[in-house]
Amino acid sequence: MKKILIAFDGLSYTKDSAAFAIRTAVASDSLLVGVFLYDLRYARLLHTYRWDVPLQHYYYDVSKIERADEKVVHESIKAFRKQCDEAGVHYKVHLDRGVPLLELLNESAFADLIIIDTKTSLFDLSDHKMSTFLKDLLVEARCPILIVPPRSTDIRHVFVAYDGSESSVLALKMFSYLFPEWNELSTTVLFANRTASNHLPRNSEVKDLAARHFRKVQYKVLNGEVDKVLIDFLKKHKEKSVVVMGSYGRSALSRMFHSSLSNKVIEEVKVPVFITHQ
Template sequence: MQKIAAIFDGLRFSESTLHYSILIAKRQQAHLTGVFCQDFTYNSFSLYQLLKAGTAEATIRQLEAADNEKREAAAGIFEAACQKAGIVYSVHRNRNISLLAALEESIYADLLIVDAREAFVHDDMKPPTRFIRDLLADVQCPVLIVPTQVMVPPVFSDINNVVLLYDGEPSSVYAIKMYNYLLTSLQTLPTTVLSVNPEGNHLENKHLIKEFIKRHFPDAGYKVMEGIPEEEIVSYMLGEAKGTIAVLGAYRRSTVSRWFRESMADVLMQTLPFPLFIAHNK
């Protein structure tokens, strides 16, 4: 049985993370762990501003208690949803720094699921947040980045279409491998290998990648384009129907940059309303 860890901010509970984590866990018959990061440095209010304004200590304690109640209520929502779905689950409450808690959980998980806007800070941030950037740089397992649900009430689509992003680099092949190994329940879905080459309309290592894909996705189709990858991929993906998942690779942070192809990952998280399966080789 696989273990999936879903990362939650109890103060800003992500319905999207809840939906996709239960969907995947149910399909994979996996154990789902809800990780509620109760970061002692993070509250729904600005402690600095309250102290600066001379707010009474009793008032601050009341606000902290209200936050704790909200976090417990969020954990309750998760548990109720898991029970309704009939999946095996557990709840972890971690008061460590949120990033450290998530990274530690990733060591002992097959897959991590997290909302693209997860930040664990008082202010709103656009994706990719610093938390997501740092998480993807050092995470120890593949990650499913899910889009924030903005509709009220939330309306979700099932996963019914797959796009494998391939650029000839080892990281893209590794991501496809991990997706294939982990999400076996999605192997029979309509699948397209998408490749954009700025130097011409051809597929890198054509015979090797086609031989590999045929063994794992025998009915997969191919879409090969010439142009700037960040532009062409986004344009193509925005034309895909609801229920699509994209699979891509990324490198670990180096002394030069956080990601080898930071702009691609940034653009996809900022513009696509689809979940992104991201894995990188070490």
């Protein structure tokens, strides 16, 4: 049994993400912890309302808003409990009040996996497809993350994005360790190569390793501009698939070179993406 966190914005519960996490926890006989993040810093209201409320009417009752938010959060928790009870999954509920990122990072140190919706923003009003909260979580989390689109189906195929780096090998191993029930699925190790070569980096080593982690594994080399060929391929094969990546290193240099591709896959392909750290 493992410990899986499913993180929610307490004011924006996503039933489909909860259902995906519940199915995952049931399949692995894991403990599922619903983490409801509730930001008490009402300074966000300055950003939410200042553009569409006339200055002379720019007053609000914080306690009234807080009570309304509390009601929404508790309704979200009630909905989560109902889904878990109906599925018969082992579960707990944590309501984290305070700075959402710090609260979730603290929880991640004592978990095997975080599952989180791509739309989780915690009041990030930027125009980016991925919120700052989510990007920071992907860098700083103390455990692997499975980031899922709002509507996620059962997994039937695994794509491992391999680039010859230690982080991509670690991601392959961690995914296999955490999801032994998915090791039986059809699996493709993908390598995107700017040259015309059809050889994988460390070819024999990675094939020896992958064959012992996945029962039905094949290998595919994509030739061309790395970002484009990989994303185009995944878009065509994303149905009921999960992508495994190890692109988030701890150093600033590693993040600069590798996080961009991971972000593009998450934003453009709209498929569950498993990311781990080195």
